Amino acid sequence: MNAAQFVLDVLSLGGAYALMALGLVIVYGILRLVNFAYGELIMVGGYTMFLVSGSGLPWLVMAGCGLTMAIVAGIATDYLAFRPVREKSVTAVLITSFAFSTLLQNAALLFISPRPRAVPLPELFSRTVEFAGVITPARNLITIAVAVIMLGLFSWLMRSTALGIAMRAAATNFRMARMMGIPANLIISAAFAISGLLAGTVAILWIGRIGTVVPGIGLEPLLIAFIATVIGGMRSLSGAVVGGFLLALIDTTLNYTLPQDLLKFRDAFTFSLVILILLWRPEGIVRGPASGQRT
Amino acid sequence: MLDVESLEVSYGAVRGVRGVSLMVRKGELVTLLGANGAGKSSTLMAIAGAVRAAAGRVRLDGEDVTGAAPEEMVRRGVAAVPETRDVFPDLTVAQNLQLGAFTRRRDQAGVLHDRSEHFRRFPILAERQRLPAGNLSGGEQQMLVIARALMSRPSVLLLDEPSLGLAPIVVDQIFGMIRGLKESGLTILLVEQNAAKALAVSDRAYVMRLGRIEAEGPASEIAAATELKSLYLGAEP
Numbered sequence A: 001m002n003a004a005q006f007v008l009d010v011l012s013l014g015g016a017y018a019l020m021a022l023g024l025v026i027v028y029g030i031l032r033l034v035n036f037a038y039g040e041l042i043m044v045g046g047y048t049m050f051l052v053s054g055s056g057l058p059w060l061v062m063a064g065c066g067l068t069m070a071i072v073a074g075i076a077t078d079y080l081a082f083r084p085v086r087e088k089s090v091t092a093v094l095i096t097s098f099a100f101s102t103l104l105q106n107a108a109l110l111f112i113s114p115r116p117r118a119v120p121l122p123e124l125f126s127r128t129v130e131f132a133g134v135i136t137p138a139r140n141l142i143t144i145a146v147a148v149i150m151l152g153l154f155s156w157l158m159r160s161t162a163l164g165i166a167m168r169a170a171a172t173n174f175r176m177a178r179m180m181g182i183p184a185n186l187i188i189s190a191a192f193a194i195s196g197l198l199a200g201t202v203a204i205l206w207i208g209r210i211g212t213v214v215p216g217i218g219l220e221p222l223l224i225a226f227i228a229t230v231i232g233g234m235r236s237l238s239g240a241v242v243g244g245f246l247l248a249l250i251d252t253t254l255n256y257t258l259p260q261d262l263l264k265f266r267d268a269f270t271f272s273l274v275i276l277i278l279l280w281r282p283e284g285i286v287r288g289p290a291s292g293q294r295t
Numbered sequence B: 001m002l003d004v005e006s007l008e009v010s011y012g013a014v015r016g017v018r019g020v021s022l023m024v025r026k027g028e029l030v031t032l033l034g035a036n037g038a039g040k041s042s043t044l045m046a047i048a049g050a051v052r053a054a055a056g057r058v059r060l061d062g063e064d065v066t067g068a069a070p071e072e073m074v075r076r077g078v079a080a081v082p083e084t085r086d087v088f089p090d091l092t093v094a095q096n097l098q099l100g101a102f103t104r105r106r107d108q109a110g111v112l113h114d115r116s117e118h119f120r121r122f123p124i125l126a127e128r129q130r131l132p133a134g135n136l137s138g139g140e141q142q143m144l145v146i147a148r149a150l151m152s153r154p155s156v157l158l159l160d161e162p163s164l165g166l167a168p169i170v171v172d173q174i175f176g177m178i179r180g181l182k183e184s185g186l187t188i189l190l191v192e193q194n195a196a197k198a199l200a201v202s203d204r205a206y207v208m209r210l211g212r213i214e215a216e217g218p219a220s221e222i223a224a225a226t227e228l229k230s231l232y233l234g235a236e237p
Ligand SMILES: Nc1ncnc2c1ncn2[C@@H]1O[C@H](COP(=O)(O)OP(=O)(O)OP(=O)(O)O)[C@@H](O)[C@H]1O
Pocket: B011, B014, B015, B016, B017, B034, B035, B036, B037, B038, B039, B040, B041, B042, B043, B083
C-alpha cells in the first residue's frame, strides 16, 4: 500500500462526496426537508450530456449543457414538488419529492432506455498520469481540482455575497430572515439552483468514473450525500464537507484493507462505522447553530 | 398611519388575540401594555406578517395589508423587533446590520452612512463589528436588533419588550434611544412590561387583557389610572 496513492484516492472520492453532500444540505439547511429528488438532478445532468453527445459540440459545451439542465431541474423541483405544498405539511413535501423523483426516473425509462447510455467524456478522463510518485487516473486529479474550485466558490458565495449571507441567515432563522425583507421564495429557489449546480458537477465527475448513465444513477449519490450529512452534521455546511471526506476515508480504508472475499460487504462495514460515529456524536461531527425551526 | 381592526390570532385552539382594534398615527409612540399572555406579541407579529391573522384587517396608510408576507411588510416600511431578540448568531455584527438593509441593497452609500450612524450611537457595536453576533451580551444584542431593524429605514417600528431582562443602566439607554427615535419622527408601536418607563415616553397607550383591549387613552391618563395597574403589572395595586 502506497501512502500517496491512498491520500489521492481519499481526496478524489472525498471531493465528489463533499459536493454531493453540500448539494443536499444547502436545501435541507433552509427548509429542514430532505429533497429525495436530489439524485435525479444528477441523472438529468447525465442524460443531458448523453442527448447532446451526437451534436459534435466541444466537450466543455456539452458539460455546460449538463450543468444547466441540472440547475433547471433543481429549480423545477422547487416549483413543482416543494412550493405548492411547502406551507401545508412536512409529510406532503416528502411525498411530492418522492413522486417527483419517481416521475423523472420513469421519464428516463420510458423516453430513453432502462439500459446504460454512454456519456461523452474527454480523452483526458481516461488517461493515467504520474503524480507525486504514483500512477493515477487523470480524472482523480480533475475531481480533486474541481472539488477545490467548487468548494472555494461556494465558500466565497456564502461568506461574501449578499445572497449567500441572506441564505445563511435563512438557514439559522427563516422567520427572522423574512422579517429582514429577504423574500422566502428567492432564497429557496437559490438554494435549489445551487443544489442543481452541485448535482450537475457531481454528474460529470461521477459519471466520468463509469462512463454511462442509467435511470437509477441518482440513488447512490443521494445515499452517500445523506450519510455524509448525517455524520458531518445536518445543520452545517462545513459539516457536509467534513462528512463527505470522512465517509470517503472510511470507504477507501476498507477498500485497501478488507480481504477480497469481504469486499462485497464493504457497505455493511461502512454502515457499522457510521452507526458508531452517530453513537459517539448523535448530532453529527460539526454542530450547527442552535436554532432550527421549520417555517 | 397604522390601523388595526378586529384582529384575531389563533394557535390551534388557543385564541391569543380576540378582536383587537388599535391605531397609531404618524409620528406617534404608542405603547401596548398587558400581563403575560395577554396577546401583545401575537398582535405585533400579526401586524408584521410573521403570524397569520385569523380575522380582522391591518391597514397601512389606508391600504389593506392584511396577510402580507413579512418580507412584503418590510418593503412597505414596517420593521419589527420580536421579543426573542433574534440576532443571527454566526454572522458578524456588521453582517447582521447589512441584512437589515437587504431591501436597500442598491443604495450602498446610504446603507454605509446609516451603519456609521448606528455605530456612532452604539460605539460598542462598532468595536464588535467583526465578531459573531452570538458573542454579544444581551444588551448589546438588543442594540443590534434595533439598529438592524432601523437599517431598512422603516416608517413604522414595532418593538416587542426591548427592555426584557436587561440591566437597569441598559434599560435607560434603550429608552433614551426610543425617545430619540420618536423625536426624529419615527412612528413606533411599543410593547413593554416596564409600564412606568414606557408610559413616560409614549403619547398614548392601550392595555390588553386575555386577547382584548381593556383600556386606551393618553399615556399620562393610563399612568394615572390606578385601577388599571393590576391589569398590566400583575398583582400590584
Ligand atoms: N406559538 C404559539 N403557539 C401556541 N400558543 C401561543 C403561541 N404564541 C403565543 N401563544 C399563546 O397566545 C397567547 C398570547 O401570547 P402572546 O405571546 O401574544 O402574549 P404576550 O402578551 O406577548 O405575553 P408576554 O408578556 O409573556 O410576552 C398566550 O396564551 C400564549 O400562550
